[in-house]
Amino acid sequence: MIEYVPILVLMCFAILIASIIVGASYLLGPRISNKTKLSTYECGMQTIGPTRMKINIRYYIIAMLFLIFDIEIMFLYPWAVVMGGLKLFGFVEMLIFVIILFIGYIYVWRKGALEWE
Amino acid sequence: MDMVSFKGIIFIIAALIAVAASVLMATRKNPIHSALWMIVTFFAMAVIYLLLNAQFIAVAQVMVYAGAIMMLILFVIMMVQMEKGGKGDPGETGRSAKTKVAGALITVILFGEMLFGALYYQMTGRSGDYPVAMVNSVGNVRTIGSLLYGQYLFPFEIASILLLVGIVGAVVIAKRKE
Amino acid sequence: MEQIVSMIGWKTAKTIAGLVGVLIFVVFNALILTWAERKVAGHMQRRIGPKEVGPYGLIQPIADALKLLGKEILTPRAVDRPLYFLAPILIFVPVLVSFIVIPFDASLQVKDINVGILVILAFSSLSVLSILMAGWGSNNKYALIGAIRSVAQNIAYEIPLLLALLPVIMMTNSFSLKAIVEAQKGLWFVFYQPLAFCIYFIASVAETNRTPFDLPEAESELVAGYHTEYSGMRFALFFLAEYTNIFIVSAIAVTFFLGGYQGPFLPGIIWFLLKSYLLVFVIMWLRWTFPRVRFDQLLNISWKALIPLAFINLLLTGGLLKL
Numbered sequence: 098m099i100e101y102v103p104i105l106v107l108m109c110f111a112i113l114i115a116s117i118i119v120g121a122s123y124l125l126g127p128r129i130s131n132k133t134k135l136s137t138y139e140c141g142m143q144t145i146g147p148t149r150m151k152i153n154i155r156y157y158i159i160a161m162l163f164l165i166f167d168i169e170i171m172f173l174y175p176w177a178v179v180m181g182g183l184k185l186f187g188f189v190e191m192l193i194f195v196i197i198l199f200i201g202y203i204y205v206w207r208k209g210a211l212e213w214e
Numbered sequence: 215m216d217m218v219s220f221k222g223i224i225f226i227i228a229a230l231i232a233v234a235a236s237v238l239m240a241t242r243k244n245p246i247h248s249a250l251w252m253i254v255t256f257f258a259m260a261v262i263y264l265l266l267n268a269q270f271i272a273v274a275q276v277m278v279y280a281g282a283i284m285m286l287i288l289f290v291i292m293m294v295q296m297e298k299g300g301k302g303d304p305g306e307t308g309r310s311a312k313t314k315v316a317g318a319l320i321t322v323i324l325f326g327e328m329l330f331g332a333l334y335y336q337m338t339g340r341s342g343d344y345p346v347a348m349v350n351s352v353g354n355v356r357t358i359g360s361l362l363y364g365q366y367l368f369p370f371e372i373a374s375i376l377l378l379v380g381i382v383g384a385v386v387i388a389k390r391k392e
Numbered sequence: 393m394e395q396i397v398s399m400i401g402w403k404t405a406k407t408i409a410g411l412v413g414v415l416i417f418v419v420f421n422a423l424i425l426t427w428a429e430r431k432v433a434g435h436m437q438r439r440i441g442p443k444e445v446g447p448y449g450l451i452q453p454i455a456d457a458l459k460l461l462g463k464e465i466l467t468p469r470a471v472d473r474p475l476y477f478l479a480p481i482l483i484f485v486p487v488l489v490s491f492i493v494i495p496f497d498a499s500l501q502v503k504d505i506n507v508g509i510l511v512i513l514a515f516s517s518l519s520v521l522s523i524l525m526a527g528w529g530s531n532n533k534y535a536l537i538g539a540i541r542s543v544a545q546n547i548a549y550e551i552p553l554l555l556a557l558l559p560v561i562m563m564t565n566s567f568s569l570k571a572i573v574e575a576q577k578g579l580w581f582v583f584y585q586p587l588a589f590c591i592y593f594i595a596s597v598a599e600t601n602r603t604p605f606d607l608p609e610a611e612s613e614l615v616a617g618y619h620t621e622y623s624g625m626r627f628a629l630f631f632l633a634e635y636t637n638i639f640i641v642s643a644i645a646v647t648f649f650l651g652g653y654q655g656p657f658l659p660g661i662i663w664f665l666l667k668s669y670l671l672v673f674v675i676m677w678l679r680w681t682f683p684r685v686r687f688d689q690l691l692n693i694s695w696k697a698l699i700p701l702a703f704i705n706l707l708l709t710g711g712l713l714k715l
């Protein structure tokens with residue numbers, strides 16, 4: 098547990114230093130603002146329509162697939178670290194695990210969820 | 215340095231942050247802000263897992279929950295555009311009596327379970343099959359690995375089928391919406 | 393008893409020195425890389441790059457940093473203030489934390505944590521959140537599109553990246569970066585795992601949003617991507633994080649595949665920095681050699697080529713190790 102303390106310390110440090118940098122710049126830099134300067138940038142034109150448009154559903158599929166593969170990899174990491182001690186059977190069980198997920202991968206590919214046009 | 219009290223202080227801080235952040239998460243009007251408070255909760259939880267010598271769970275918590283799942287949640291919020299006062303705003307209509315009751319029930323059950331677990335081991339003086347000293351001598355990830363690929367092989371293979379169902383479900387839902 | 397106390401004190405002192413060292417190194421690295429980027433770009437295009445400020449223009453990055461410090465920090469009216477303020481500060485956290493476990497030399501490492509590589513991977517998966525915060529918080533169309541593209545790209549390339557590191561862990565049975573370097577005393581892992589190294593390197597270039605995978609910041613279509621609305625030092629923080637990230641992915645590649653601090657004659661740290669900056673140079677070289685890929689190509693490279701290849705490589709390694 099004690100070896101994780103530096104991580105916490107550095108996280109606090111990072112936030113502190115970044116805040117100091119921004120704060121220093123806030124104090125040092127000029128602050129002359131006017132209405133046009135503070136408007137949203139859109140190549141010098143008036144902004145058209147709502148900014149937060151709907152995003153394509155394909156991004157959602159990608160995110161969902163990522164989540165599933167991420168979880169799968171979280172299973173693979175403990176396997177990789179104990180692999181030296183496992184017998185051939187240990188490899189076979191991981192092979193089954195990966196093959197089952199690969200069926201899902203092929204299904205996604207076949208259904209065209211990976212296509213972008 | 216007295217390790218017990220040091221751990222105690224860290225635990226109290228992490229627990230307070232977790233509770234405060236989850237209260238803030240539940241009360242924010244802007245769903246994106248709620249999601250960000252949820253990340254803070256996950257981080258505090260990761261610290262608590264570390265205190266329990268569960269390094270792998272702590273890392274998985276940050277990687278899968280704070281990273282992947284939060285990213286998915288933010289994507290979904292952006293996709294359905296739950297802006298304040300927008301079409302998808304759950305403000306009044308979303309929180310019906312049913313959801314409130316269900317939420318309360320789940321909270322009570324989980325709390326009871328946790329209390330039982332803590333008190334059972336405290337009162338009977340029993341410890342689990344894998345006490346801290348033993349896990350630390352082998353390494354947390356190694357222990358999980360050897361258990362997962364030995365004793366708990368069947369649940370592990372079932373997990374792959376669950377993930378497969380997840381993949382198929384995502385594609386089916388997305389294809390229907392298109 | 394006293395001996396133990398003094399030993400703990402010494403260890404704590406060493407950790408604190410390490411933390412300070414990391415902070416200094418991060419700033420120094422960013423200064424060198426901004427200079428090197430412009431010099432490399434210059435010479436690749438038969439120019440000489442910065443030369444006025446200091447010998448070979450070496451003082452140029454410091455001058456730039458001072459200039460940025462004096463620039464106005466704009467906060468456009470339409471932004472979501474908490475998100476907009478937090479994003480540049482939070483992008484700094486994961487890149488700094490990764491330095492804790494990187495072994496610069498046999499004894500030059502802040503902490504050798506036994507789940508070392510997992511800590512780096514977990515934290516680097518968080519930078520996506522800061523990017524989303526910046527893009528959404530800016531309330532700007534370019535920023536939002538840039539952020540969403542960036543996230544889609546980051547997550548698509550994170551999977552091959554994670555899979556490419558697995559064969560090395562299978563060969564060493566350890567997550568500790570130091571143990572992995574020590575295991576390469578004989579032959580570097582790049583010779584056992586050339587495919588994994590290539591997959592890792594391609595994925596890490598994409599993870600750092602560098603050309604040819606710089607779609608989130610594609611100047612010609614998205615202005616500056618997710619940091620379009622940021623100015624002055626806030627913009628500089630995004631920049632700093634990006635350059636630190638380039639060093640980190642190179643350092644991990646060196647640790648996992650190129651023998652880390654191992655090498656003849658010279659001290660370990662020299663070898664480590666030499667190898668790391670060589671990879672950084674290759675990343676810069678790529679920028680001036682390849683045109684930007686299209687978005688569908690970008691995702692297809694990862695989902696249809698790198699991921700299956702990484703899986704096949706993983707299973708082959710597993711099979712060979714067991715048979």
